[in-house]
Amino acid sequence: MPGVHAKNFAKTSHSSSAALYITIFILDFTEGRRRFSGARCTCSPHKTMSSQNNRFSDVRALIFDLDGTLIDSKLDLALSVNATLAEMGRPPLEHDQIFGYVGQGALALISRALGDSASEEECQRALKFFIQYYTEHKLDNTVLYPGVREALDALNGMPMAVLTNKPVRVSRWILEGLGVAGHFRVVYGGNSFERKKPDRMGVDSILREFGAAPSQVMLVGDSEIDVQTARNAGTWACGVTYGFGSHRLAEYPPDLLVDNLLELVPHLSTRPARR
Numbered sequence: 001m002p003g004v005h006a007k008n009f010a011k012t013s014h015s016s017s018a019a020l021y022i023t024i025f026i027l028d029f030t031e032g033r034r035r036f037s038g039a040r041c042t043c044s045p046h047k048t049m050s051s052q053n054n055r056f057s058d059v060r061a062l063i064f065d066l067d068g069t070l071i072d073s074k075l076d077l078a079l080s081v082n083a084t085l086a087e088m089g090r091p092p093l094e095h096d097q098i099f100g101y102v103g104q105g106a107l108a109l110i111s112r113a114l115g116d117s118a119s120e121e122e123c124q125r126a127l128k129f130f131i132q133y134y135t136e137h138k139l140d141n142t143v144l145y146p147g148v149r150e151a152l153d154a155l156n157g158m159p160m161a162v163l164t165n166k167p168v169r170v171s172r173w174i175l176e177g178l179g180v181a182g183h184f185r186v187v188y189g190g191n192s193f194e195r196k197k198p199d200r201m202g203v204d205s206i207l208r209e210f211g212a213a214p215s216q217v218m219l220v221g222d223s224e225i226d227v228q229t230a231r232n233a234g235t236w237a238c239g240v241t242y243g244f245g246s247h248r249l250a251e252y253p254p255d256l257l258v259d260n261l262l263e264l265v266p267h268l269s270t271r272p273a274r275r
Contacts, residue, residue, distance in 0.1 A: 056218065056256070056267045059236060061210045062155065063203060064184075065221035066164035066171055067102055068243025070148050070261075071178065074099055075141040080134040081113050087129050088122065090114065102244045103223050105165040105190040106131060135170050139177045145242060151261035152183045155268065159210045163202045165190035165225070185209070198228035203235060220264065224252035238264060 067073050078099065082092040093113060101112040110127045111118065118126075152160070160183055164171050168189025175181040186209060193201045207217060214234035219226055222243020230237035239254035240246065240261065249257065258264050 056236060057269060058216050059218045059268050060216040061159040061161075061206075061212045061218075062268075063161045063163050063206055063217060063219045063235070065219075065223070065226050065243075066162055066166055066174075068222035068245060069220060069226075069240055070144060070162070070180070071142055071174060072145050073138075073142040073174070074102075074244065076134065076137055076139070077102060077109075079140075080130055080137060081109065083133050084110060084126050084130040085113060088114065088126050099244050103165065103225050105196055106134075106167055131167065131170070135173075138170055138174055142174060142178075144178055144180065145240075145261065147260040147262040149180060151265055152180055154262070154265045156183060158268070159212070160184050161206045161210070162187040163197065163206065163219075163229075164188070165196045168192050198225050198232055200229065200233035203229060203233035207233070218256075218268075220261075222246050222249075224248045227252040227254050230254070 064070055067077070074095070078093075078095040081098050081101075085092055098109075098113065101109045107123065107127055110130050111123050114123060114126060162171065162175065162184050164187075166189050168187065168191055171189045172181065172187050175184065175187060181187070186206060188202050188205070190196045193199075193205065195201045203214075203217075203219065207214060210217070215236075217233075218236040218238050219230040219233070220238040220240065221227070221229075222240045223245025225245070227237045227239060227249065236256070237254035238256040238258065239249045241249075241257060241259050256264070256267060
């Protein structure tokens with residue numbers, strides 16, 4: 001069904017004026033590929049674009065997800081998963097199926113790829129192989145998404161962090177390899193804290209390090225896990241439409257939705273966080 005369009009309209013109010021929030025989600029199944037693109041438009045007869053931008057005027061620090069937000073790592077992850085399945089004597093999976101397993105950490109990715117019949121010992125053995133293989137091939141095909149480098153440069157005066165469910169060491173190596181590690185004060189992974197996203201533990205640690213209140217921070221990600229993390233921590237949430245989990249943002253709408261990370265820049269001040 002090419003060109004399937006679904007529109008979700010929700011009304012809300014601000015003071016005495018009514019605002020209309022329009023989220024347009026476009027599902028394109030052309031040539032068998034599912035693609036999500038969208039834009040969130042906040043419209044009010046009493047508000048100008050400038051006043052809309054002021055909605056995020058208190059934001060002084062940013063926390064980014066990694067896979068599907070800053071980096072397009074789909075192919076390297078899929079190839080590494082299938083190499084792991086081959087090592088375990090299992091048949092390969094379709095790449096699109098593997099993409100749907102990304103976001104909750106390496107163990108969850110491998111466990112889902114192996115299936116419910118896999119034992120704990122098999123999962124751990126496969127995880128060890130996967131991490132070793134992926135570490136060696138992490139930058140074979142992985143690149144920054146369009147606009148990411150330019151957006152990070154434009155936001156360079158603002159404290160920024162990466163919080164991913166990916167193991168922390170390989171996350172740092174990827175950022176270094178792509179030449180953007182210097183933009184981030186801290187990088188935390190799925191093994192940096194006792195609990196992963198969507199738990200707020202990692203965000204709370206970053207808030208303390210940045211000396212920022214939740215209302216001064218925006219979490220930027222591609223999936224419902226990132227939106228849930230922001231909601232749990234009380235921060236703003238920005239979704240990107242191009243990532244792995246973007247099709248699920250219709251059920252977990254963020255405060256802002258962008259098609260390219262450069263679109264985030266006009267909404268923000270680059271003044272650093274202050275208590």
